[in-house]
Amino acid sequence: MSLREGTASERITDERARYVTPGVSTPRLVVAEAEGARVTDVDGRTFVDFAGGIGCQNTGHRHPAVVEAVKAQADRYLHQCFMVGTYEPFVDVCKRLAELSPCGDGEQRSILVNSGAEAIENAVKIARAATGRQAVVVFENAFHGRTLLTMTMTAKVMPYKKGFGPFAPEVYRVPAPYPYRGVSSDAAIAALEALFLSAVAPESVACVVLEPVQGEGGFIPMPPDYPARLQELCHTHGILYVDDEVQSGVGRTGRMWAIEHYEGVEPDLLVSGKSLGGGLPLAGVTGRAELMDAVHAGGLGGTFSGNPLSCAAAQAVLEIVSDADFLAAAEQLGVTLRARLDDLAARRSEIGEVRGLGPMLAFEFAEQSSDRAKAVVAEAFDRGLILLSCGLYGNVIRLLPPLTIKDDELEEGLALLENSIAACD
Ligand SMILES: Cc1ncc(COP(=O)(O)O)c(C=O)c1O
Numbered sequence: 001m002s003l004r005e006g007t008a009s010e011r012i013t014d015e016r017a018r019y020v021t022p023g024v025s026t027p028r029l030v031v032a033e034a035e036g037a038r039v040t041d042v043d044g045r046t047f048v049d050f051a052g053g054i055g056c057q058n059t060g061h062r063h064p065a066v067v068e069a070v071k072a073q074a075d076r077y078l079h080q081c082f083m084v085g086t087y088e089p090f091v092d093v094c095k096r097l098a099e100l101s102p103c104g105d106g107e108q109r110s111i112l113v114n115s116g117a118e119a120i121e122n123a124v125k126i127a128r129a130a131t132g133r134q135a136v137v138v139f140e141n142a143f144h145g146r147t148l149l150t151m152t153m154t155a156k157v158m159p160y161k162k163g164f165g166p167f168a169p170e171v172y173r174v175p176a177p178y179p180y181r182g183v184s185s186d187a188a189i190a191a192l193e194a195l196f197l198s199a200v201a202p203e204s205v206a207c208v209v210l211e212p213v214q215g216e217g218g219f220i221p222m223p224p225d226y227p228a229r230l231q232e233l234c235h236t237h238g239i240l241y242v243d244d245e246v247q248s249g250v251g252r253t254g255r256m257w258a259i260e261h262y263e264g265v266e267p268d269l270l271v272s273g274k275s276l277g278g279g280l281p282l283a284g285v286t287g288r289a290e291l292m293d294a295v296h297a298g299g300l301g302g303t304f305s306g307n308p309l310s311c312a313a314a315q316a317v318l319e320i321v322s323d324a325d326f327l328a329a330a331e332q333l334g335v336t337l338r339a340r341l342d343d344l345a346a347r348r349s350e351i352g353e354v355r356g357l358g359p360m361l362a363f364e365f366a367e368q369s370s371d372r373a374k375a376v377v378a379e380a381f382d383r384g385l386i387l388l389s390c391g392l393y394g395n396v397i398r399l400l401p402p403l404t405i406k407d408d409e410l411e412e413g414l415a416l417l418e419n420s421i422a423a424c425d
Helices: 008-019 064-074 088-100 116-131 148-153 185-198 226-237 308-321 324-347 371-383 407-423
Strands: 031-035 038-041 046-049 108-113 135-139 171-174 205-210 240-244 269-272 283-288 351-357 360-365 388-390 396-399
Touching: 046 407, 064 308, 088 108, 088 283, 088 308, 108 116, 116 148, 116 205, 116 240, 116 269, 116 283, 148 171, 171 185, 185 226, 205 226, 226 240, 308 324, 324 351, 324 360, 324 407, 371 388, 371 396, 371 407
Parallel strands: 135 171, 135 205, 205 240, 240 269
Antiparallel strands: 031 038, 038 046, 108 283, 269 283, 351 360, 360 396, 388 396
16 A cells, blocks of 8 residues: 555655665654553554564553653653763663573663664773673674674674664574574584684683574574573683673563573573653663673763663663563463464464564574565555564564553454465465
8 A cells, every 4th residue: 555645644655765874774663542451543544563663662652650750750850871871760770670680690771772773882991891801792683783893793784784884793693593493402503613713712712602583683582591502612611602682682572581591501691672661862881890891991881771761661661660560470371372363373374484582583584585574564564464574584473562561452463464375465
C-alpha cells in the first residue's frame, strides 16, 4: 500500500524526504501514539506492535509506572551531568544492576551511558584497562552498534559497514555456533583455537564479546554448551568475557539476562541497553569491582550519560522486570509463541527453522534471500502489524512484542502474521 494522498502520513513523509537524510532508513509508519503493544499512526490507523522500537519496549509502550517516574523526575531536574553533580537515580540504577548482575560474586559496579554502542565501546575500554591488552574477539553474525569501533565489531556489510572504513584495528572475528547452517559448538571452539594460532596471540586479547542470542544477526541462540566452553577458554588465557545483552536482556528471554539460561556461566562484563530505559536512551556496563576500578578516574563518562529522566525510567523498569510474576508471564509468552510458530512452520515449507530463547523468537526462511521476508514485512504493515526482519541475508522474521502484550493482541498479531505470509506465496 502506498501512502494515501492528502493524509498526514503523506505530508510528514514528504517533509521527511525533504529534510531528513535518507541515510536513516525510511519506513512508512508515521507514529502519533503508542500504548502497551499498540501503535497508532497520525491518520488514526492502529497497529499491533511486534517490534517494540527494536526491542526497547519489553515493558510495553508508556508503562504507567515508567511514565509516572519520568514525570516526577521532570518536575525535579532534567539534566545535571553526573560529572558535575551526583544524583540518586543514577546511583540507584547502578545499585539495582549490581543486585541483578550475573557477573559472579563480590561487589559490582556500573557505568551508565546513552546507547548500546556507547556501552560496548566502554566495555572494551574497561577490558583493555583491566588487562593491559588490546585485541578484541567478536563473532560472525554479531551486531554491536554503529560507531567506529562497534561497526568494526559488527558482522554485516550492508547497511552497516559499506563505504565507512577504515575500520578500528585489533578486532578479530570467528564463527559463532549456528547449528541450522552447520556451525556446531565444536567447530566454533576449534575456530577460536585456530585464530589464536593464525592471527592473534591469546595473551594479546583483552576480551571476547558475544550476544547470548545474536539479535540483528538472526536471533541465533548460543547452544547450551557454548558459553561455558567459551568461558573456560577465556579463563585459560586471561581473556575477559563480555556479555552483550543490549537486545536479549531486561526480561526479553524470560529471565532478567539471557545468560542466566546457561548454567555455570559468569561473564566478566555485562552490557545492557534498549529496554533498560523503558523507551528513553540508557545503556550500561556492569562488572566486578576489580575490573570496573581498573579505569583511572575521569576515564569514563559523557555529557548526557545516565540522564536523570532515563535513570528514573530505568528504576521503574528494573522494578517491574525483576518481579517473579512478570518473568513467569514472559516465559509463558515464550511457550505460547513457540507453539504457534512451530505450528506455522509445520504448515509452511518455506520456513526452515523456528528458534530463540524464551519469548525472544524468530523464524528463518530456508532460502538465503531477503525477498520473501521483505514482502512479508510490507504485507504485514498493510494489514496492521509492525514486524522486523533480521539476519545476514535478511531472511529471518524476528518477534519483539512487548512482554506485556495482551492475549487478544497476541492472537490478532499472529493471525496477521500468518495471513501476511500466505499472501506472499
Ligand atoms: C546486541 C546489540 N548490541 C549493541 C547494539 C547497539 O545499541 P544501540 O543501537 O543502542 O547503539 C544493539 C542494537 O540493536 C544490539 O542489538
